[in-house]
Amino acid sequence: MNSKVTGGIKPKHQRLVLLLIALVALIGAGLLAAYALSNQASYFYVPADLAKAPPEQGRAIRLGGMVEKGSLKTRADGVTIDFIVGDGKARIPVRYTGITPDLFVEGSGVVAEGRMEGNTFVADNLLAKHDENYVPRQMGEMTAEQAKQVVAETQ
Amino acid sequence: MHGFANPARFLRLARWMMPLLLVSGLLLSMGAVLYGALIVPPDRLMGDTVRILFIHVPSAWLGMAGWSTIAIASLVELVWRHPLAAIAGRAAAVPGATFTAICLITGSIWARPTWGTWWVWDGRLTSFLVLLFLYFGYIALSGAAQRDMAGGGGGSRITAIFGLVGAINIPIINRSVVWWNSLHQPPSITAGKSAIDGTFLWPLLIAALGFSLVFGGVVLARMRTLLADIQAEARLRRKAMA
Numbered sequence: 001m002n003s004k005v006t007g008g009i010k011p012k013h014q015r016l017v018l019l020l021i022a023l024v025a026l027i028g029a030g031l032l033a034a035y036a037l038s039n040q041a042s043y044f045y046v047p048a049d050l051a052k053a054p055p056e057q058g059r060a061i062r063l064g065g066m067v068e069k070g071s072l073k074t075r076a077d078g079v080t081i082d083f084i085v086g087d088g089k090a091r092i093p094v095r096y097t098g099i100t101p102d103l104f105v106e107g108s109g110v111v112a113e114g115r116m117e118g119n120t121f122v123a124d125n126l127l128a129k130h131d132e133n134y135v136p137r138q139m140g141e142m143t144a145e146q147a148k149q150v151v152a153e154t155q
Numbered sequence: 156m157h158g159f160a161n162p163a164r165f166l167r168l169a170r171w172m173m174p175l176l177l178v179s180g181l182l183l184s185m186g187a188v189l190y191g192a193l194i195v196p197p198d199r200l201m202g203d204t205v206r207i208l209f210i211h212v213p214s215a216w217l218g219m220a221g222w223s224t225i226a227i228a229s230l231v232e233l234v235w236r237h238p239l240a241a242i243a244g245r246a247a248a249v250p251g252a253t254f255t256a257i258c259l260i261t262g263s264i265w266a267r268p269t270w271g272t273w274w275v276w277d278g279r280l281t282s283f284l285v286l287l288f289l290y291f292g293y294i295a296l297s298g299a300a301q302r303d304m305a306g307g308g309g310g311s312r313i314t315a316i317f318g319l320v321g322a323i324n325i326p327i328i329n330r331s332v333v334w335w336n337s338l339h340q341p342p343s344i345t346a347g348k349s350a351i352d353g354t355f356l357w358p359l360l361i362a363a364l365g366f367s368l369v370f371g372g373v374v375l376a377r378m379r380t381l382l383a384d385i386q387a388e389a390r391l392r393r394k395a396m397a
Binding site for chain 1: 195196197198199200201202205208230233234235236268269270271272275276277278319320323326327330334335336337338340341342343350351352354355
């Protein structure tokens with residue numbers, strides 16, 4: 001290997017400095033790209049987004065938030081459900097016909113795929129969102145602290 | 156300066172470290188995974204599917220740790236030209252890719268009953284799939300570099316640059332659930348705090364330790380194999396010259 005020392009700087013240190021500059025530039029570019037993506041890369045809108053900038057009627061979008069406690073109602077046909085998705089800032093009524101995932105319950109997170117029809121979100125598909133809490137069944141209900149975290153997560 | 160530049164010294168260390176890491180790692184991970192599969196109580200919402208946690212999460216950590224190993228090895232190779240660094244990076248690629256694949260497969264199986272879908276293109280899932288493809292690219296590139304080495308080419312350096320550039324995906328995976336709305340939940344374990352109950356957390360941490368030891372053992376085993384390959388090739392070449 002060529003170990004000639006040029007101008008008092010060892011080649012090793014020159015390489016280290018060059019590489020560090022390249023790394024800083026790379027990380028900067030990555031962060032800029034991620035920042036620019038921040039809206040496009042989101043998997044769903046929260047109710048506050050839809051309230052602020054109402055989407056086109058009939059355009060396919062995803063809506064995510066918490067299923068409001070006490071809002072879940074089954075219609076007479078037995079397969080159509082109505083519920084309200086909220087994020088603490090806005091509330092959107094949702095209608096869905098079909099089988100719901102196991103984790104779909106009042107007070108937990110949901111992502112609905114569908115479109116706005118009038119003021120109602122008509123969902124073609126429901127995905128249940130799990131929160132970051134893992135609690136054994138014996139402990140029963142969530143603690144107040146965890147419940148607060150769940151709400152904070154969707155905001 | 157380079158304590159381990161001479162592979163003989165490294166090989167002496169690896170010879171007894173490798174079986175130690177593999178045996179202790181396999182015992183710990185099997186114990187923790189079995190404990191998780193049979194003894195841990197069901198989750199409040201997910202029920203029995205929570206048992207996948209003890210394979211899925213350690214695999215995810217190791218998949219990311221694998222690329223971090225590649226990135227550090229690449230840096231050491233490029234700056235200090237340490238002869239073992241290139242070999243370490245190459246040795247970490249296949250086990251890293253394996254853990255990444257295990258994480259994606261178990262995650263998909265877990266998603267079906269909990270979320271109601273096998274796959275979604277949200278930030279976390281997509282960036283983790285990209286990690287798997289990066290591993291494939293790295294493995295292909297390092298294979299080509301190895302063939303190139305006989306001709307004295309700079310292929311190994313290109314592999315190292317790819318290893319460094321690919322590392323940008325690691326913070327993106329980590330932050331994907333924070334920056335963007337995603338179906339995947341935000342991190343359960345953040346600096347000093349855990350939203351995972353102790354009943355689940357302890358077997359999870361032991362499984363993660365076990366998986367890490369297995370990873371270390373496999374990397375050492377593969378480094379020994381790669382070194383033996385290089386030695387055998389050099390010997391053949393000397394014989395051909397004589």
